[in-house]
Amino acid sequence: MKMDRRTMLRGSAIGVAGLAGGVLVGRELLADDSESSSTANASSGAASSGGVVAFRGDHQAGVDTAGQGHATFASFEVTNRDRAAVQNLLAEWTTTAETLAGGGVVSDDTGEATGLGAASLTVTFGFASSFFDDQCAPASARPEGLVDLPSFPGDALEDAWNGGDVLVQVCAGDPTVVSHAVRQLRRVGLRVVALRWMQNGFLPQAQGATPRNLFGQVDGTANPETGSSQLDDLVWVRDGDGPAWMAGGTYLGLRRIRMSLTMWDRMGLAVQEAAIGRSRTTGAPLSGGDEFTAMDLDKTDSSGALMIPADAHARVAKQAGPGMLRRGYSYDNGPRRVDATGTPIDPATPMDHSAHGSMDHSQMSAMMDDHDAGLMFVAFVRDPASQFVAVQQALSASDALGHFLSYTSASLWAVPAGRSSGSVAAGIFE
16 A cells, blocks of 8 residues: 555654655665664655665666665766776776765775665766767767756856866765765765765754754655656656666756845744745744645735745746756755855954845845855756756745745756666766
């Protein structure tokens, strides 16, 4: 009997939904040497902190896998663009990732994760359009869906968080296991790739509930069910959608979003909920019901005003595209004091609040953008143009939540299908 998502979330053995999108499990969780055997096949569950997530399968792990507690997103530039060198590295990276995901020890292992087991480690590889330059990989192998992203309204992109040819998403239930895996991949790749940027993230592990983002809002209620036709339609590339190597793969849209926590914290609850379109306490839409009740976008209050405001985040996102599988992680890099121009200021310098009433919004936002924390927004989609680009354009243009956000990165990556053997990227070169 198939349980619905609401029933599963209420079960005491079920984990949480992934931040910025309930993460859906469709991959077997095996036992490693340090854990008794267990199998996870639960919708929107958080992965166990132990156990082995199978590296091999029809799809790469880390897409429809349950959300682990810790993640690192690492972007690498290919510095040695000789194709043979690149292919050899990708084969070695695949072997390294498979060994570590199985709880094993790689050659010349640095040892800091000894005794921690696999901890549900997943390593997912994606490739930017710049990878398909007829040096690293054939230009003819670039899928049409791997579009060059347009400039989105309100972008505040920073060089420190953009660029790269290969993205590696590493997730696990233990932060040392994540750090260790990234370290081994970087060590193996030293002569071929260089780290462009890296961001760590974390995922709340509240059992039996959709997790909350740093705004305190439940985040990820509306993701498609694992194993469902909706998930197949929204996430997995099909034969005929592009080159053969992408069939069974997906596209990863990534946005690093800094949240203006200081500004948000000064808003009243009514303002916060209106910007989201949902109750902070329950996650229910402002039109009524519980967390999983469908939004009634036409419902009005006694004065005739829309109960879910026209610019509410939930409304704009729902109307902008057909849906996606979101698998985001929060991040917190600590204080970031800035003045109204975005220039860092001395933390010992008192802030003059007397002028706030006469400041325009951009000035207030800059003054209160004093903490580098937010969300690594990850969206897995089958068609980037209609599912990722269209939604980002709509959100950037008219989302009330955007007053409290700075989009510091925008990137799109082709994620190959899983393979039963050999390099995960072998199909690109066939």
